[in-house]
Amino acid sequence: DLKTIPILVPGPLNPDTLAELKETFEVIEGHGAPVDGLPAETRERVRGVALAGRFTPADMEALPKLEIVAHFGVGYDGVPADEAARRGIMVTNTPDVLTDEVADTALALLLNTVREFPLAEQHLRAGQWKEAAYPLTERTLRGRRVGILGLGRIGLAIARRVEAFGLTVEYHNRSPRSDVAYSYHPTLLDLAKAVDTLIVVAPGGAETKGAVNAEVLAALGPDGVLVNVGRGTVVDEPALIAALRDGTIAAAGLDVFEREPQVPAELLALPNACLLPHVASASRATRRAMGRLVIDNLAAWFAGEALLSPVPETIGIANPNS
Numbered sequence: 001d002l003k004t005i006p007i008l009v010p011g012p013l014n015p016d017t018l019a020e021l022k023e024t025f026e027v028i029e030g031h032g033a034p035v036d037g038l039p040a041e042t043r044e045r046v047r048g049v050a051l052a053g054r055f056t057p058a059d060m061e062a063l064p065k066l067e068i069v070a071h072f073g074v075g076y077d078g079v080p081a082d083e084a085a086r087r088g089i090m091v092t093n094t095p096d097v098l099t100d101e102v103a104d105t106a107l108a109l110l111l112n113t114v115r116e117f118p119l120a121e122q123h124l125r126a127g128q129w130k131e132a133a134y135p136l137t138e139r140t141l142r143g144r145r146v147g148i149l150g151l152g153r154i155g156l157a158i159a160r161r162v163e164a165f166g167l168t169v170e171y172h173n174r175s176p177r178s179d180v181a182y183s184y185h186p187t188l189l190d191l192a193k194a195v196d197t198l199i200v201v202a203p204g205g206a207e208t209k210g211a212v213n214a215e216v217l218a219a220l221g222p223d224g225v226l227v228n229v230g231r232g233t234v235v236d237e238p239a240l241i242a243a244l245r246d247g248t249i250a251a252a253g254l255d256v257f258e259r260e261p262q263v264p265a266e267l268l269a270l271p272n273a274c275l276l277p278h279v280a281s282a283s284r285a286t287r288r289a290m291g292r293l294v295i296d297n298l299a300a301w302f303a304g305e306a307l308l309s310p311v312p313e314t315i316g317i318a319n320p321n322s
């Protein structure tokens, strides 16, 4: 009976998901308090965790009966999955169900950045249209060469959309894909030299930290546009601010930032930065589908069945419920 299995929800979770989780499991809400601060008799019962955000090795240590961490979101850079694997703890994420939503957002952000639609709307709402038409945009999407950093599930969905817009696609991953005809560049710098528009949708973590640096930005050139829907950490934020200020690149559209929800005042002050508060997957339907996958993974684990979306690091971990 899943109802007897205690699942800890340490912090804020999508309300639809929390409600559905409570219908299936015994839910313990941490309300954002430190996990190791929970009463010992609670900590010692917890067998699963459902969360969006960070989970540390100390949190794992504080939960001696923990078997599975079901992460709400495909990017699980906040959960040390290698450490979980060492401890025999399963980690799941929510791939695929958000792919199209995030790809849609990337194209919206690209268009808004290049054609300044948010600024044009502000012009209208401020009553300035009566005085003057909104100025012609210096930039256009037409003729752009688009590079994608991270041609995975979402990257490919972005690439298909970019193609439909009549633009070319090139990419950089650690290894080339065998199932696409897009030009592969073995380094990010090579890609940046070849294109004028770089869309970042690579995962966060140590390996990609600061990958989009001053040199990569300079390679995009003065008509360059950067879009980031991956992780804020992938872009060297101070280098980006400098590049936007001095015209090294033309503009940037960002859904993610280094220290969310903190956004540097320098970025807020730049008219050539189009900024969104990490909303790429944030429709009610998509968030609900992500939550459904979180719950289905937990239910499969505790029923001893095959998981729907284990992260690669923890595939093959023994399930004591099987």
Ligand code: NDP
Pocket (backbone or CB within 6 Å): 074, 075, 076, 095, 096, 098, 102, 149, 150, 151, 152, 153, 154, 155, 172, 173, 174, 175, 176, 201, 202, 203, 204, 207, 208, 229, 230, 231, 255, 256, 278, 279, 280, 281
């Ligand atoms: P995938 O794992 O399918 O794709 C990731 C891609 O990045 C792969 O093509 C991979 O190729 C490439 N990659 C990984 N590491 C590196 C590296 N060190 N250098 C270069 N390329 C690398 O993931 P998804 O497409 O499903 O999601 C991608 C990311 O998007 C998530 O990790 C998340 O951070 C972000 N995201 C953001 C959202 C938002 O709200 N803004 C919503 C959803 C996701 P290879 O292995 O060959 O290197």
